[in-house]
Amino acid sequence: MFRRLTDLQSRITFAAALVFALAFSVPAMAAAPPYAELLMDPATGAVLVAENPDRETQPASLTKMMTLFLAFDALDKSELTLDQFIPVSRRAQNMAPSKLGLIAGTSIKVEDAILGLVTRSANDAAVVLAEAIGGTEEGFAEMMTTKARILGMRNTTFVNASGLPNSRQKTTARDIAALSQALIKTHTRHFPYFSRASFSYNGAVVQSHNRLMSRYDGMDGIKTGFVNASGFNLAATAMRDGRRLIAVVLGGRSARDRDNRVAALLDHGFGVAPLKRPVATVEVAAVVPAVRAALKADAVDRTEKAARDKTKVAVPPKAGTLKANAVKAVGKVKPAAKGESWSIQIGSYKSQKAGQVGLGVASKAIAVQVKGADTTVIKNRSGMFQARFTGMTKAAAEQACSRLEAKGQDCLVLAPR
Template sequence: MSRGRVVIRNLIRQVAKRVRHSAAAIGVVVVAGVVLAQPGEAQARYAALVMDADTGTVLYAANADTRNYPASLTKMMTLYMTFEALDQGRLTLHQRLPVSRRAQGMAPSKLYLHAGETISVQNAVLALVTKSANDAAVVLAEALGGAEWKFARMMTERARALGMKRTTFRNASGLPNRHQLSTARDMATLSRALIYDFPEYYHYFSTTRFSYNGRAYGNHNNLLEEYRGTDGIKTGYIRASGFNLAASVVRQGRRLIAVVFGGRTARSRDQHIMALLDKGFAKARQLRTIPVVAPPPRKPVQILRTASKADEVKVAAAGSGVVPVPPARTGIQQADRTALRDKVARVVDGLPVPGYGRPEEVQVAARETSNAEGRYAVQVGAYRDAAPAHVAAVRAGNAVPQILGTSEVSVSRIRGDQGPLYRARLTGLDRTDAERACRALVAHGTDCLVIQPRGGVEVAFNAK
């Protein structure tokens, strides 16, 4: 009997040895002490991206445009839609929402809500951020879309409006659906939109602990307590996706967003994303902060003054190779405003607008845009990408919230033979407030144009 055990033990050792050799043959890569599968085989789902949040500059990318399963990163869009509804007054934080039988029947992770009871919007938000509760996600989806499948369509439409070109949503939670796909780049775009579009709600993502009905739930995002400067965003996991994470970190006034898809374990994912962020901050320190990555031969475009009723906008070439924007902020400012937001990021396209073939002049058609409700607007720059135009407009509103607190961000595009220009505007002002805002922005070092209700430029204010 004893001899038989020895034989069995030896057989087990031989099998284990062969398994170890097979694992080595498959090939793994060790990144900063973290074992991640090579992008290939079943782990083709691995993807990562690190981005400078202020400028949109990509500091690292691997399979960033490969479509993978987002899992509970999906809930970031559910929360984006919820914050938008709060911002527009369609929901309130203390409003109580009914729990349906469908919500009750959701698979874990969940709060185990019961059909017929209610939950406040704020508690539902916190449940998504911390517990990643699928039942709470359905409650929000049904409140905003009537049915979860209708809400998923709304989510996909909003994704397209935000520039998430390779994302399709089929539910509000991220539970398995083979048609629900996204990319690391798109999830970084969504993270950035949450940060800049809803600074008054983004702080929920930094919640480390949430109590509901006598039970305490911790946040699955371990970086909040393990990696200095982390202030959000969201984790995700289903078997088909592996361990996903979108993280936002602020250090010395610089914010980076990192996204990882397909970690083998939560721990290896966390270690890997921290290593990527370390390298990202090191690389960012070596780069000059710029608003947009432009092709080297291009000259910057800075609006200086106006010309005539034909709405000719004079621009001048400078020597830095990029389009100027206001200085970077040292983090997200909690401005006391309620509606400074890109409620609908409308990009005007397909209009007969002349190009900007020469660097000294841009022709803008007076009929291209009219300001909201026939009111004045201010313009704080023209950019070669929509994202920094949006950031510049939000920054301008943050700089003078006492004047621009009820204005709306508007980004419109002028098409030309050298590519588009995106105009950063804040709309919905009267003439007096528009001029006051421009004077205040000039004091902050930002050039500013007062835009008439019919789209014409009335006066230019130039920072010295």
């Protein structure tokens, strides 16, 4: 009897583990951003390294590379001038961070809008430029896609000028490399804007989001990007001994991992160090059938066992229960007060402890904005630990992110769900 119970407990444990795998591991892989990378010699167009170069993903703020391309086109055609003031619309004012904090009814110089995109990755400045050139952001997005086709970007579609999340906005590493190459060749006169580490606006110094540029010898651009669906993106270019290279990484697991991989690609291209393959990702299609088959086989086996032993088999906990317990083990979000349910995410870390340290450091910089807020570190589906301040007002969340971004730290405002 004892042996039968032990065997039964083992099977229940096994089934529960499989349910856990189905509830967590499989969705984690399904939700993980697509990874791609490419190293190109822009002088010849030769692709030196490529991993999933045509895999589609969202470009995030790499979108602004095309916004700037069309702005440079307009400057070359004298449709805009650098010292021209262009109006700020209500739509631009209401854009989510990152932004310069533009106010509807005012105006901004074209050059300041360009620098706002290059450094702060300002979404409000992107809309201002889009409306000045295309009339509406929607009309400008059509111009962006048309230009993409002209440049040979076959798998890219734009629906906004900022790169804020939209499932219809797609690109590939190959297309982003082509856009980078076109910016270098077509807009040589304007390309130095991408090397600006900072600029002054309304009495404040706005710092660049591209922190790799300050530590990689010879790097002079181009653009960073991040949304949850894309992961951490970077298109970068560097020149050494008269030779220029372009490196593109899409779907990095963290800003640091992305930056390190871009540096490794460039080092390889410049002959500094051999290149290791990127961390392999497991395809969901290969895993889901195996897990489902194992669950089915275990269910059949348990049924037969129950019939033989005339013992009722306990049903393992539901996936939802397991998921709730797992999240609780990592970090539970405390209930927010009514009307105070906004959050900010200050980064994704490899460990819970690192996330807690990150929250501690950030809290000193935004003490006023996070006063009374809760902190939490939650393990996401891709295995990273997201550090967040929760229970904030919308205004406090946006102010906190703006303050952190001004100091060169990534920050994401999260609306109530």
